[in-house]
Amino acid sequence: MKRFFxxxxxxxxxxxxxxxxxxxxxxxxxxxVGAVIMTISAGEGATMQVENQISGLGTNLLMIQTxxxxxxxxxxxxxxxxxxxxxxxxxxxxVWMPKxxxxxxxxxxxxxxxxxxxxxxxxxxxxxxYITSRELEFGSFFTEEDVKTAKKYCVIGETIREELxxxxxxxxxxxxxxxxxxxxxxxxxxxxxGGMGQDMDDIxxxxxTTIQNRLxxxxxxxxxxxxxxxxxxxxxxxxVEATELLRESHKIKDGDEDDFExxxxxxxxxxxxxxxxxxxxxxxxxxxxxLIVGGIGIMNIMLVSVTERTREIGTRLAIGAxxxxxxxxxxxxxxxxxxxxxxxxxxxxxxxNQIIYRATDFYIPTAIxxxxxxxxxxxxxxxxxxxxxxxxxxxxxxIDALRYE
Numbered sequence: 001m002k003r004f005f006x007x008x009x010x011x012x013x014x015x016x017x018x019x020x021x022x023x024x025x026x027x028x029x030x031x032x033v034g035a036v037i038m039t040i041s042a043g044e045g046a047t048m049q050v051e052n053q054i055s056g057l058g059t060n061l062l063m064i065q066t067x068x069x070x071x072x073x074x075x076x077x078x079x080x081x082x083x084x085x086x087x088x089x090x091x092x093x094x095v096w097m098p099k100x101x102x103x104x105x106x107x108x109x110x111x112x113x114x115x116x117x118x119x120x121x122x123x124x125x126x127x128x129x130y131i132t133s134r135e136l137e138f139g140s141f142f143t144e145e146d147v148k149t150a151k152k153y154c155v156i157g158e159t160i161r162e163e164l165x166x167x168x169x170x171x172x173x174x175x176x177x178x179x180x181x182x183x184x185x186x187x188x189x190x191x192x193x194g195g196m197g198q199d200m201d202d203i204x205x206x207x208x209t210t211i212q213n214r215l216x217x218x219x220x221x222x223x224x225x226x227x228x229x230x231x232x233x234x235x236x237x238x239x240v241e242a243t244e245l246l247r248e249s250h251k252i253k254d255g256d257e258d259d260f261e262x263x264x265x266x267x268x269x270x271x272x273x274x275x276x277x278x279x280x281x282x283x284x285x286x287x288x289x290x291l292i293v294g295g296i297g298i299m300n301i302m303l304v305s306v307t308e309r310t311r312e313i314g315t316r317l318a319i320g321a322x323x324x325x326x327x328x329x330x331x332x333x334x335x336x337x338x339x340x341x342x343x344x345x346x347x348x349x350x351x352x353n354q355i356i357y358r359a360t361d362f363y364i365p366t367a368i369x370x371x372x373x374x375x376x377x378x379x380x381x382x383x384x385x386x387x388x389x390x391x392x393x394x395x396x397x398x399i400d401a402l403r404y405e
Contacts, residue, residue, distance in 0.1 A: 018305075025301045026341035028294025029381065033345025033374035035287035038352045040370035043280025045363055047273060060232050061131065061265035062097065064090075064242060065224035067258060080250070081221025082260060089249050090225065096238035097227040101128035102208045105223050106215055110156075110204055111176040112164025119160060121177055121204045123211030124226075131228045139171035139186030142207055150209040155186040157201035175204075180214045182206060235264050284370075288377065294341065295381035302334055302389035327394035334386020335379065342378030346371050 066081050087102050094100070104123040109116055122128075126144040142153040154175070161170050170184045182204075191200035208222075229238035239262050246260050316326065349371075353364040 021301060022337060025298055026294075026337050026344065028290065028297040029338055029341030029378050030294075030345040030348055032287065032289075032291030032294045033342050033378055034348035034352060035290050036284055036374045036377070037346060037349025037366065037370045038356075038364075039283040039287045040280055040373070041349070041353050041364045041367050042356075043276060043283060044365055044367045044370075047276040047280070048365065049363070060229040060235050060238075061268075062227045062229065062235065062238055062242065063224050063263045063268070064227065064246070065261055065263075066221070067261045080259065082225055083221045086246060086249060087222065087225055090227070090242065090245060093245055094227075094238075094241060096229050096234050096241050098230060099127040099131050100225055100227040101125040101131055102222040103128070103224050103226055104208050104211050104216075106211065108178045108204075108215065110160060110164060112170075113173070114166055114168075115163045117160055117163040117202070119202050119204055121154075121206060121211060121215070123206055123208030123215075125208060128205070128226065131226050135189040137187045137189045138169060139184070141186055147207040147209055150207060150213050152180065152182045152206075152210055152214065153185045154182040154204050154206040155188055156184055156205075157188045157199075157203040158190040159199050159201040160204060161187055177204065177206075178215055182210075235266070239264060284373075291377050291381060295338075295385035298334055298337055298382065299385040299389060302330060302386055303392070305333075306330070306389050306393045323394040327390045330390035330393050331383065331386050334390065335382035338378045338382030338386070339375075342375045345374060345378065349374065 064082060087100065090097065091100050101124045106121050107118070108121045109118050125147050126141060129141050141155060142151065146153050156170060164170065164175055165173065170187055173184050174181050175184060188201065229235045242262055243258065247258065250259055252258060350366050353366050356362060357364055
């Protein structure tokens with residue numbers, strides 16, 4: 001044990017003697033560990049935000065849309081579009097889905113008295129606001145009667161207000177959407193950015209009948225139908241019921257595949273969780289490359305150190321030091337450089353997360369496992385990239401080492 005502590009002391013003295021070089025050697029590890037922690041934590045933050053927003057829609061949400069397949073880079077519909085006939089049939093016959101709303105979407109330019117904004121306009125029914133749990137900051141939602149009579153009313157998000165009515169109350173004022181005038185009846189409560197980076201407040205919501213008649217100029221299929229089950233406990237019953245009703249309506253024979261898709265809020269959460277998880281792994285893997293670069297830097301500096309200290313190594317071997325002592329000393333130097341770099345990298349990652357949060361208001365929780373991964377990798381790199389220089393030092397011939405100039 002005394003022998004080991006003596007070797008440890010010699011290793012530390014060598015590191016301390018070359019402090020500037022040691023710090024520059026650790027720099028790659030510091031940056032690598034910090035990058036790993038920040039990228040993994042950013043992925044965790046995005047996952048949390050997506051899950052919170054989907055949960056905010058309610059755990060009893062269902063989305064019904066035409067089945068599609070991805071071919072040649074585009075989504076191709078595999079069946080007839082979900083349309084008014086399907087909506088009316090579900091509304092009339094459904095037991096487990098008390099609230100349903102069509103949804104039609106169109107990209108358009110909204111023009112106000114003080115600006116304009118390219119945005120997405122959603123055509124929905126009154127029940128849409130209940131289903132998605134969106135709340136108002138000012139004004140009111142349009143009514144079911146407004147939907148039936150295709151009134152040119154709309155509810156806008158905070159981003160649209162800032163562009164079209166900066167510093168003003170937009171309720172009661174008019175905007176034009178593709179040259180069609182709409183009266184703003186409500187302002188949605190601000191929700192900020194979504195977990196995938198989308199602006200949840202860059203939105204205009206209007207009666208779907210108005211969108212179809214005024215912007216499309218004709219009746220057309222819906223992008224999807226959104227619905228809410230009685231409760232989370234009945235979401236499976238609602239999905240089975242909707243499937244049976246639509247198969248009957250679409251005259252799909254037993255054994256044939258559905259030409260529609262029904263996705264629940266839980267399934268949507270699982271899909272988005274998988275996507276953000278894959279992105280987190282990918283970003284973490286990219287960040288890990290800088291750790292490998294840092295390891296190569298350690299190996300390079302240790303090889304230089306071996307060359308510079310050849311006579312010292314020869315002297316120690318000549319007076320009785322064992323090969324294992326030399327190997328252990330140089331391994332300790334490499335591991336210490338890696339571990340100290342790892343600790344500094346952890347501090348850098350945590351501080352970086354806080355800076356991003358304060359600058360962007362995007363909450364990034366520092367994942368504990370990202371710290372363990374970063375620290376563990378730095379230790380492994382110290383051993384892996386420090387072994388070759390250490391072995392080279394241990395294998396030096398004492399006579400040749402003493403003659404080295």
